[in-house]
Every structure is written in structure tokens, then in C-alpha cells.
Amino acid sequence: MDAVSHRLRATLALALCQLPLVWLIALRYLPFMEMPHDGWGILYLLLTWVGHFGLLVLLGWMLLLLPALVLPSRFLWPLAALLATLGASALLVDTVVYAQYRFHVNYFMVSLFLNDKNGEIFSFSTNTWLVVVGVAAALLAAQGWLARRLIMKGRARRLPVGKVSGVLLLALVASHLLHIVADARYMRSVTQQTGVYPLLFPATAKDFMAEHGWLDPRAARSERADVSAREADELEWPLNPLQCGASSPPNIMLVMIDSWRSDEYDARTTPNIHAALDENGRRYTEHYSGGNSTRTGVMSLFYGLIGNYNAYINNTQTPPLLVTEMQRQNYALGIFAAASLDSVGFDRTVFSSVSPLRTGTPGDTPHERDARMTDDWLEWLGQHERTERDRPWFGMLFYDAPHGYSVPEDADMPFQPSASEMNYLDLGPDTDPTPYANLHRNSVHYDDQLIGRVIDDLKARGEWDNTVLIVTADHGQSFNDFHKNYWGHNSHFAAPQTHVPMILHGPGVSPGVEDGMTSHLDVAPMLMRHALGCTNPLSDYAQGGDLLDEQLNHPWVIASSYLDYGIIEPDRITVVDGTGQWKILDRQLTPLDSPDFSPAVFEALQQFRQFYEK
Secondary structure: OOHHHHHHHHHHHHHHOOHHHHHHHHHHHHHHOOOOOOHHHHHHHHHHHHHHHHHHHHHHHHOOHHHHHHOOHHHHHHHHHHHHHHHHHHHHHHHHHHHHHOOOOOHHHHHHHHHOOOOOOOOOOHHHHHHHHHHHHHHHHHHHHHHHHHHOOOHHHHOOHHHHHHHHHHHHHHHHHHHHHHHHOOOHHHHOOOOOOOOOOOOOOHHHHHHOOOOOHHHHHHHOOOOOOOOOOOEOOOOOOOOOOOOOOOEEEEEEEOOOOHHHOOOOOOHHHHHHHOOOOEEEEEEEOOEOOHHHHHHHHHHOOOHHHHHHHHHHOOOOHHHHHHHHOOOEEEEEEOOOOHHHOOOOOOOOOOOOOOOOOOOOOHHHHHHHHHHHHHHHHHHHHHHOOOOOEEEEEEEOOOOOOOOOOOOOOOOOOOOOOOOHHHOOOOOOOHHHHHHHHHHHHHHHHHHHHHHHHHHHOOOHHHEEEEEEEOOOOEEOOOOOOOEEOOOOOOHHHHEOOEEEEOOOOOOEEEEEEEEHHHHHHHHHHHHOOOOOOHHHOOOOOOOOOOOOOOOOEEEEOOOOEEEEOOOOEEEEOOOOOEEEEOOOOOEOOOOOOOHHHHHHHHHHOOOEOO
């Protein structure tokens, strides 16, 4: 064996020898995961334990590939020992961070540590530092001894490194294949494990399987275990048992328009909503969605939790307390959405306790589905009035035409010039947004006419004054507002994508205009307290306030994306991406010069762990 081959084999052997230590450290993640009790869950745990952590050590070995090619053994073994020590130490630190905050070490956490001058977040005693230094020194000594024996003394020749590596890779592939099936079949014992381990991005292919006829989503959904009464082991939510009960529970009606911007609410764009609610409802001028995407925006409204909890909720199929409490109080649930609910995972999150669940609406275009959905809702409510008139109901209408820039050919198009369709190939930093913004506004105008029918029907049935009506959006929409080539949503946390209309009407709702900063996180606690009669402190089950509290004015709010989140303050937005990279921007998305973290960042970090078991 030549010298280079020996060094490559020896460093690979050193990496594989880390596995027992890595597995020992990784045991610290297990208390934060609901342990599986069925065969598939246990199999996935074993495969992931072998395959994923095997992948991590192999990735660590790749850092030594170039040094192994060029460095002689006497210089290579100290470097290899140092990298092995740093890798094991990083994993150990990550377990500590995850235990405290339920997310993994990233660049943002490192920046917080370096900027935590007063010990607001991280505070370590002298004894703690001595233990850390002692453990690191002992680990470095052990790694040095092992690296020297393998690299300098040739002990790696006897180790079956190729066979072991092959087993690790097979386990890795098998774990991802099992997760693909488990995700499609709603096998919670498997999917709930995925958020715990660092750098684990499990494969999914539910849509692909359905398209090829390998999966019937409705049948798979019907086979899943009932989750309406299940409590997640890791999430301590609520902190105390709910004490709820309304003597005369009102009806609750949630009307959402997908991608409806705050500046698209006015007498011309939404004349029906405006006429019914502007003077008779309670309007919030500085209201922000909890996300810049449909999934995070809607989940923030129903759960009253920041997006940091969404992955866990999705993996464990934990339903919102708002929905399960309505079910406990015998509400009839009329869930209507123009677009598919399961495409954004609401069948396994927001409505995971609802069965049967209507997951979409037939139609070839968004505007056709919106019209059909409205007709179906009116029919559902009529049937409810005839058969269960004394039973309270919750209704949700989720309109989709603006998201698809969709209007009928013969529709009223008051905003001109208007494009006939959205041409994404035409978009750029110098594109005039007016035709596309007007098309979007015209689609909102179209949905307003449908919502007008819903409002008129409530009045005609005598339900108007006994129904808590919420009219809002899941998120906003960008049209190159700041000339930075942002279009659509899910790309930033400034007002165009997060500032949305919020209007209330109903029993206990005083008409007026509120200018304080509010959030979708304030909706669920408001309904729990005032509609469902919950007497618990809001902090028992939500991270928002009471939207009917006239003093409510948050100093900051959090909006999340699928991977990123933004802390929105009156003068800045602190953005943290999925890798932990961070930036501080003004409200027009221009980076601030030499900014320091504001107190809001440290306060937000405390919310990240509020409902995780200590």
C-alpha cells in the first residue's frame, strides 16, 4: 500500500472509530423525542442512528481528504486528532443548545453568543468553564492517541473500513426510503423523529407517488391514527390543563384571501367587505401574519405559536388547541378551501383531528374553485340550519384567486392597466409592476363579490350578530415594491409580504380602529378566551395576546417562512435563515450599517423554548 492510500484509509478508520462516541453523545437527543413503540418506528430509529450519524462522520472524513493527499503522516495525525475533537465537541454543544432552545447550533447562535455581552442568554459559571476545558483536553488527548496509532503505526490495515462504510450508506438509503413511505402513509411513529437530529433532511415523495398511482391520499389519511386526543410527549402545550366552557358559544367564521395585501383593503377594491365592516367592525391597521407563506401564516393563526414549532407539529401531527376545543364543545366544522389543504400539510397539522376532511374544491381555475366553494358553503350552512340549528358552528372559507392571479373573462376589472395573466418570465428589477399588481387587485375585487354573498347570507339567516367574523389573509404579496426584484411571497419579511388586513365583527367586538402592532398569533387566544370561555392565562397555551385587548401593541412580532424567520420591529427586521446566517435590515430591506442585536432578538429566543419540556 502506498503512502497516500495508507493515509486515506487511516483517516477513514479514524472517522469510523468516532461512531461509538458520536452515538453516545447523540443519546442526549432522545429525551426530546417521543420514543416509537411500533416496529416501523423502531426500525427507522435504528436505521437513522446508523445511517445518519454514519453520514456525519463520513462528511467529517471528507474534510481530511485533501490534507491526506498532501501532508506526511507526522503532520496529518495531529490535524486529524484536532478535527475529530472539534467534531465531537460541536455535537456535544449542539445537544446542549437543543436541550435549551429546541433548535440546532447555527451561525445565528454563534453570533448571539459573541454578542451576548451581559449574559442575557448564555451564562456560565467558572466551574462550568473548567469542566468544558477539562473535557476538551481529555478528548483531544484520546483522539491524539488514536490518530497516532492509526496513521503513524499502521493499525488501520486490519480494520474493515470499506465494509463498514458500505453498511452505513445502505442504512442511510434505507432510512430515507422508509421515511418516504412513512410520510405518505402518515406513520407518525417515523415522521415525528426527524426534527431532533442535526442536519437531517429526510426525503419525501407523497405527490410523486400520488401522481403515479402508487398512493391514494384519502385512503392513507383515513388509516392514520386518531390524533384529536393525543398529546405530544415533547411539547408541553398547554402548560396547564385548559379550563374552558362557554354558556352560549357563538358561531365563528374565518374568511381568508390568499396573498391579500394590507393596502388592498379599501372601498374600491373590496366594496362589500368595506361596506359591511369598515364602520361596524374592528379593524387593525398594523396587523402582521405569522408567516410569509401559506403554511406558516395559517398555522400561526390557528395555533397561536411562532413558526419555530411548526416542524415538530407537522412531524407529530399535533392539532391546534383551538380546533380540538371547538370539537370538545360540539361545534360543527365547515372547512372549505379552494386550493388543496393537503398540498401545504394542513391535513396533518391544522385539521389533523378533523375527519372526514374536505381537502379541496373541484374546478379548473382558482376563480372557478372560489365560486364553487362559496356555493358549497352556502349549501352546507343551509343544511346545518335545517338539521342542527341549535349547534354552534365554525366555518372557514379560504379563497385562492389572488394567489393564482385568476379572474373570469367577463369579470369586472376596475383596475387598469391590468395584465391578462401573470408572466413570470417578464419579471425583473426594471419591470413595471402596475399591470400585475392591478391583476392581483382585480382578483381580490372578484373574491370580494363572493364574500359579499357570504355576508348577505349570514344576515338573511339571522346569524350576523351571533357570529364572530374574522376577515384576513394568510400572507401578503410583493410587486417589486422596493425595487429589489422581490415578487410574490416567501422571500422576505417586510410589509408587502407580512402586513395583512385584519377585521373583526361579532358579539363582544366593539367597532373601531386599532393602530397598535398585532399578529396572527393573537387570534387563537382571542377566540379561546372570548368565544370558547377559556379562563387560563394566555401564556398557558399561546405566544400572542388577546386581539380584543385595547392596550395590545407588540414592540415586535415574528414571521416565519419554511426555513427562515424574521423579527419585525418598527424600525428594523432581523432575518435568520435556515443555516443560521443573519442580517439586520430596515423596513425597506436595506441592510443597516454595523447594527447590534436589539433586545427583541433575545426576547424572541426565550419564546423559542416556551412550550418545550424543560
